[in-house]
Amino acid sequence: MFIGRHCRKIAERRDAECRTLLGLVPEHLHQAYKRLWLLWGRLERTLNRAAVVQADEIRQFRTDARNFVRLMKRSFPWVSVSPKLHILLHHAPAFMERFGSVGLYGEQAVESWHGFYKQNAAKYTAQTEVGSCANLVRAMAVAREASDSNLVRVTRRNSAREGARRARKSGDKRMRKYRGGGDEPECRAAADKAIKEGRQWAESIFKEGDRTIVTFLKRMASGGD
Amino acid sequence: MSLAAFNGIRMGLGGSRVGLASIPALRESRKRLDGLPSKSVVVKSSGAHLMSISAAVHEKLAALSACDSFVERLLRDENLNPMPQTEAYEPPSSDAPVSGSAASPANVKDVHLTLGVDKGGDPSSVKIVVGIVNQTKPQKLSNTILVAVCPASKDNYDEVAEMLGEHLEQVRELVRGGVVVGGVRRAVRLLLNGYYEALCTVHGHKGPSATMPCLNCLSIKAPSDAQAALADIYGTLQDVDTSEPPHSRCASHLEQMVAAEAPGAAPGSLLAHLSQAAHRFNNRPPLFTIDPRQIVPIPVHLVMGISLRLLRLAVELVISCR
Numbered sequence: 356m357f358i359g360r361h362c363r364k365i366a367e368r369r370d371a372e373c374r375t376l377l378g379l380v381p382e383h384l385h386q387a388y389k390r391l392w393l394l395w396g397r398l399e400r401t402l403n404r405a406a407v408v409q410a411d412e413i414r415q416f417r418t419d420a421r422n423f424v425r426l427m428k429r430s431f432p433w434v435s436v437s438p439k440l441h442i443l444l445h446h447a448p449a450f451m452e453r454f455g456s457v458g459l460y461g462e463q464a465v466e467s468w469h470g471f472y473k474q475n476a477a478k479y480t481a482q483t484e485v486g487s488c489a490n491l492v493r494a495m496a497v498a499r500e501a502s503d504s505n506l507v508r509v510t511r512r513n514s515a516r517e518g519a520r521r522a523r524k525s526g527d528k529r530m531r532k533y534r535g536g537g538d539e540p541e542c543r544a545a546a547d548k549a550i551k552e553g554r555q556w557a558e559s560i561f562k563e564g565d566r567t568i569v570t571f572l573k574r575m576a577s578g579g580d
Numbered sequence: 581m582s583l584a585a586f587n588g589i590r591m592g593l594g595g596s597r598v599g600l601a602s603i604p605a606l607r608e609s610r611k612r613l614d615g616l617p618s619k620s621v622v623v624k625s626s627g628a629h630l631m632s633i634s635a636a637v638h639e640k641l642a643a644l645s646a647c648d649s650f651v652e653r654l655l656r657d658e659n660l661n662p663m664p665q666t667e668a669y670e671p672p673s674s675d676a677p678v679s680g681s682a683a684s685p686a687n688v689k690d691v692h693l694t695l696g697v698d699k700g701g702d703p704s705s706v707k708i709v710v711g712i713v714n715q716t717k718p719q720k721l722s723n724t725i726l727v728a729v730c731p732a733s734k735d736n737y738d739e740v741a742e743m744l745g746e747h748l749e750q751v752r753e754l755v756r757g758g759v760v761v762g763g764v765r766r767a768v769r770l771l772l773n774g775y776y777e778a779l780c781t782v783h784g785h786k787g788p789s790a791t792m793p794c795l796n797c798l799s800i801k802a803p804s805d806a807q808a809a810l811a812d813i814y815g816t817l818q819d820v821d822t823s824e825p826p827h828s829r830c831a832s833h834l835e836q837m838v839a840a841e842a843p844g845a846a847p848g849s850l851l852a853h854l855s856q857a858a859h860r861f862n863n864r865p866p867l868f869t870i871d872p873r874q875i876v877p878i879p880v881h882l883v884m885g886i887s888l889r890l891l892r893l894a895v896e897l898v899i900s901c902r
Contacts, residue, residue, distance in 0.1 A: 357884060357888065359880050359883055362884050365891070372891070375894070379897075379898050388893065395887075402883065403880070403883055410660035424820050425820050427893075428818070428820050431893060433896065433900070436817045436818050436820060438788045439885040440886065440889070442796075442877045443877075443882055444820065446877050449824075449873070452656060452660060453873065454655065455653070455654070455656055457879045458719070458879055459713055460692070460694055460711075460876045461719070461878070463879075464696065464718070465697075465698040466880055468701075468707045468721065469702075472703075472707075473701050476703065485730075485731055486623070488729035489729075492621045492629070492726055492728065492729055496613075496619035496621065496630060497610060498722065500613065568900050
C-alpha cells in the first residue's frame with residue numbers, strides 16, 4: 356500500500372495523526388503515542404540516510420531505538436515485538452556501529468530497479484517475457500559506461516545560458532505530484548480503484564486491530580502475561 | 581539520450597562535418613560493448629543473467645579508481661572510531677576450501693560489495709543487484725550492477741536457488757580472491773540485502789514466522805509452553821530490557837547446514853533428522869554462507885513496516901479505549 360516515500364511523508368505529518376486521537380483516548384496514552392512518532396521521526400532519518408553517520412548520532416540512534424521499542428511495549432501491552440522491531444532494537448544499531456551507516460548498504464537500489472523497469476518496460480519489450488528481461492539487463496550493462504564512475508563530473512548541471520533552464524516539456528519545473536503519471540491517478544477508473552483499495556486497506560487495518568485487542572484481552576482474562 | 585535524439589543534435593550541428601559518430605558507427609560500437617565479458621548477457625530458463633559478475637565488478641572498480649572516485653569504507657571500533665586499513669589482502673592458497681563466510685580483519689584493505697535479491701515490480705520479477713559501497717552515491721541506480729532479471733511470480737527456495745546458482749560460484753571466487761584497485765589487492769566484504777523473506781530464502785531459513793525468526797540471533801518469537809525450553813536458553817524477541825540478544829547466529833552453523841545436505845553426508849546428519857536446537861529453523865541448506873553481522877538490516881522495509889505498525893497502533897488504541 357505504502358512505499359518508502361509515503362512513509363517519510365506520514366512521519367513528517369505525524370502531528371495530524373496524533374491530533375486525530377485527541378479526546379478519543381486518555382491523555383497519557385495520547386502523549387505516549389505522540390512520543391513514539393517523535394522518536395520514530397528521528398530514527399527513520401538516521402536509518403535511511405545514504406551517508407556515513409557521525410558517532411554521536413549513532414549513539415543517539417541506539418538510545419532512541421531502545422526507548423522507542425520499550426515505550427511501545429510498556430505503554431501498549433498488546434504490542435508484540437515483531438522481527439522488524441527486534442532488528443530496529445538490536446541489529447540495526449549494531450550494524451551502524453560497525454559499518455558507520457545502514458542507508459549506504461540498504462536495499463533502496465534494488466527497490467528502485469523495480470520502479471525503473473515498470474516505468475520503462477515498453478522500451479525493452481520482446482516476444483517473450485524473459486526476452487524483455489534480457490533486453491533490460493543488456494541495455495543497463497552498456498549504460499554503465501555512462502555512470503558517475505566513468506564520467507568524472509559527478510553532479511549534472513544545466514547550462515547557465517539564458518533560456519536554457521526554461522521548462523520545455525509538460526513535466527519540467529513541476530513537483531512530482533503535478534507531473535502526471537506519478538502519485539496522481541490519471542483517469543477516473545484509476546481514481547475509483549485507488550479509493551476502493553484505500554477503503555479495503557482501512558477495513559483490513561481495523562479488523563486486524565480489533566483481532567489483536569480481542570486476543571490480548573482473552574489472554575489477560577486467562578491469566579497470561 | 582536515445583540514438584534518435586543524438587542524431588537530431590548531430591544533424592543540427594552540421595551532420596557528418598562536425599566529427600560526431602554516425603548512427604551506424606554507434607550501433608557498431610554498442611555491438612562491440614555487448615560482446616565484452618562484463619556486458620554479455622545469457623538467457624537461461626530462470627531468466628536473463630549477466631555472464632560475469634566478476635568482470636562487471638572489476639570494470640566498475642577500475643573506472644572508480646581511474647577517476648579518483650573510490651571512497652574508503654572503514655569499519656568502526658568499539659568507541660566508534662574508524663579503524664585504518666593498513667594491510668593488503670592476501671588470498672588463501674588455491675587448495676584451501678572456498679567459503680563466503682570468512683570476514684577479513686578490519687585492518688585489511690577491502691571493498692564492500694552488497695548482493696541484493698528482491699522480488700517486485702510490474703511485470704513481477706526477481707532482480708539480483710550488486711552494489712559497490714566504495715563510492716559517493718552507491719544507491720544511485722546507474723552506480724549499481726543489475727546482475728539478473730528473472731520473471732517470477734514466486735520466489736521460493738528452489739526458484740531462488742536456480743537464479744542465484746548462476747552466480748554463486750563467481751561471487752565465492754570474488755570473495756576468495758579479492759579484487760585489485762589501484763594496484764593493491766583488496767579483500768571483498770560481501771553484504772546481503774533485499775527484503776526479509778528473500779534473505780531468509782537465501783539462508784534456507786523458514787522465514788519471519790518461524791519460532792526463531794531472526795537471521796542474526798537465536799531469540800525465539802514469544803514465550804510459550806511448547807517452546808519454554810528454547811526460551812530459557814535463547815531468550816525471546818519480547819525481552820526488550822536486555823542490552824543484546826544472548827545468542828548470536830554464526831557463519832560456522834550455516835556451513836554445518838550446507839555440509840549436512842552435501843552429497844555423501846551421513847544419513848543421520850541430514851537437516852530433516854536434526855533437532856530444532858541443532859538446525860535452528862534453517863530447514864534447507866543455505867545458498868550462501870556469510871557472517872551474519874554482514875546481513876544488512878533492511879532499512880527500507882523497516883521504515884515501511886514500522887510506519888504501518890504505528891498507524892495500526894492508533895486504531896488499536898481507539899478500540900482498546902472503547
